[in-house]
Amino acid sequence: MAKSKTAYVCNDCGADHPRWQGQCNACGAWNTLTEIVLASVRVDSGRSGYAGSTQAKVQNLNEIDLQALPRFASGFQELDRVLGGGIVPGAAMLIGGSPGAGKSTLLLQVMCKLAETRKAMYVTGEESLQQVAMRAQRLGLPTDKLRVLAETNVESICNLAQQEKPELMVVDSIQVMHMANIQSAPGSVSQVRESAAYLTRYAKQYNVAIFLVGHVTKDGSLAGPKVLEHCIDSSMMLDGDNDSRYRTLRGNKNRFGAVNELGVFAMTEKGLKEVRNPSAIFLNRSELHSPGSTVLVIWEGSRPLLVEIQALVDYSQTGNPRRVAVGTEQNRLAMLLAVLHRHGDVQMSDQDVFINVVGGIKVAETGADLALLLALVSSFRNRPLPRDLIVFGEVGLAGEIRPVPNGSERLSEASKHGFRKAIVPAANVPKQDLGMEIIAVTQLKDALEAI
CATH class of the missing domain: 3.40.50.300 (P-loop containing nucleotide triphosphate hydrolases)
Structure with missing residues (x-):
């Protein structure tokens, strides 16, 4: 009876190893190798599910019939x-x-x-x-x-x-x-x-x-x-x-x-x-006009989506202020707070900072940077932002406002939902008139002066 062959596979990256070891050579992860038994594959035309029952044929790429398997x-x-x-x-x-x-x-x-x-x-x-x-x-x-x-x-x-x-x-x-x-x-x-x-x-x-x-x-x-x-x-x-x-x-x-x-x-x-209209769900805002709330336009796959982001800044009662981000990356929040202090002259080192994206959606793109910072400043100064304001843009480490992809489509979606004012990067200003007051900014200080 033939001896079964074994291999050790990394659960993180899928790399194969001939023997067990503590660290994966491919990705560097520790204690992720698992022993598996390699199945012996027999090419048999009578067995279902295995390729090999028919002889393969080499073709030119332009000869492939795309209509044979329609969606x-x-x-x-x-x-x-x-x-x-x-x-x-x-x-x-x-x-x-x-x-x-x-x-x-x-x-x-x-x-x-x-x-x-x-x-x-x-x-x-x-x-x-x-x-x-x-x-x-x-x-x-x-x-x-x-x-x-x-x-x-x-x-x-x-x-x-x-x-x-x-x-x-x-x-x-x-x-x-x-x-x-x-x-x-x-x-x-x-x-x-x-x-x-x-x-x-x-x-x-x-x-x-x-x-x-x-x-x-x-x-x-x-x-x-x-x-x-x-x-x-x-x-x-x-x-x-x-x-x-x-x-x-x-x-x-x-x-x-x-x-x-x-x-x-x-x-x-x-x-x-x-x-059919997810933006209407995520924009189910309360009637109370409170500070620390702003609306941004994110791009999900092939369509824009309007979501509300909330910020709460409060004086910390402990020596180690808390940084809590729900729906966005916590490390990026710490980086943006440093940019806000260095290039916006707003210091929150003694404040507890809480960020929440309404609706349970997760925002991973960098186009939410500017909206997050303006929501933080709104809560810190206790001054609400206009309810018809839309914000998006990426913030760099030097305090510059970088453009984001599909800027015109984002503004068009916001205009359909009744937003009449927008703070966007200068490179994302559309050429056509969308019936909105568009404020183009290039630096973080420009956006803070605009609000």
Whole structure:
């Protein structure tokens, strides 16, 4: 009997090592190597899911027929936006999220709708078929066309899928799937890695679009080895607090469209509903005109989004003032406070500083720098900013205001929502008249004088 080969894979970067060691040579992380058993791949035309049953052919790039595999809509425009325009046949898509975020609910809604016109199969490994049927009945979904299967063996799933020949398949979830020739338990690095690779090969060979459901770790990242994200075509994360009815679906990787696309859903008694105008939700401001609040325009994927950012500056009762940032990066907050002190002559070294992005959305782009600083100064001086003011711009270490991409589109979106005044970088001033009073600034002191 042949001896099984093993390797040690880094959970952070996916690099292989011949033996165990404390530190990964590729990324430098410590104690991240996990032993996996390498499965012996046999090229057999009778086995499903493995490539090799047909002889490959070399072609010119311009000879590829792009109309052979057209996209098809999922029934949710917000999901289609994140996917890059629709579902691509043969694509392996991974959707992750915390427990209770609505991953299974969203995919069950998609599958029940598409089953009316296409062959679809829903594979559940964590729930029984009765539980899936009860959820579909509670959501009021059509259940007469969707094929369901309760199975955790990947080879059996692919063999049954060959008989059913679905165009779309959901595997819920990849962490409970296993392969018979791997001795480790389901959910281990080797099982997740080989199961995902097997399903991906099946999707490519038979042009079946497959949704894989993934779990997340305690820090919010996707559980499993890093190679799991490398072998699939698109990766999405469904986020949402338990006390909020809104869910955001963000694309982290997409081979068929733009990354960082954002889709917004609302959780209701009948499942997830699309939110066509997310800016109206995140701009649900209170009637009280208080200091420390301003509105900025961020760019998410291919569309602008208006969000409100709040700041609270208060005298610290301790010798070590607090710096708390919810929805934005805390290290960047510390850097912007230093820029504000050096180039704006506003010192907050003895103040507690709290930043919050309303609506639970996470702002990662640098275009929010200027709005954050103006909100801080507004709270520190206890002087509210105008309610019809919009702000965006990147702040450099020298106090300069740098332009951001898609400035004209951001101003157009703000104008549609009734904003009539804007403080923007000088390079982002549009040539056409948008019906707004636009204040162009090049230095941080110019923006502080403007308010």
